[in-house]
Amino acid sequence: MAASGITAYSVKTKTKNVPMIDPVIDIKSGRYIATGKDAEGNKMAAIMGKATAEEHVKNGNAKKGSGW
Template sequence: MATNGITAYSVKTKTKNVPMVDPVIDVKSGRYIATGTDGAGNKMAAILSKAKAEEHIAGGAAKKGSGW
C-alpha cells in the first residue's frame, strides 16, 4: 500500500493506487471487500486479505461493515 489507507484502481479515471475515502470493509462469500469513493466521489472497491482488512480496521483507516 502506498499510503496508510486503502488504495484501489479507479475504473472511471483509469488510475492506479487512488486513495479510498471513508472505506467500509464487508465480508461477502468469505472475501473481504473494501468499498468507498475517491476524492471526486466515484465509487471504488478493492478485495483484501483477512490480515490486511483487520489491520486497516485496527488502525482506524476503515470501518467494519456487514458480514463480520
C-alpha cells in the same frame, strides 16, 4: 484527501493506487471487500485478505461493514 491506508484502482479515471475516502470493509462469500469513494466521489472497491482487512480496521483506516 483522506489519510487512509486503502488504495484501489479507479475504473472511471483509469488510475491505480487512488486513496479511498471513508472505506467500509464488508465480508461477502469469505472475501474482504473495501468499498468507498475517491476524491471526485466515484465509487471504488478493493478486495483484500483477512490480515490486511483487520489491520486497516485496527488502525482506524476503515469501518466494519456487514458480515463480521
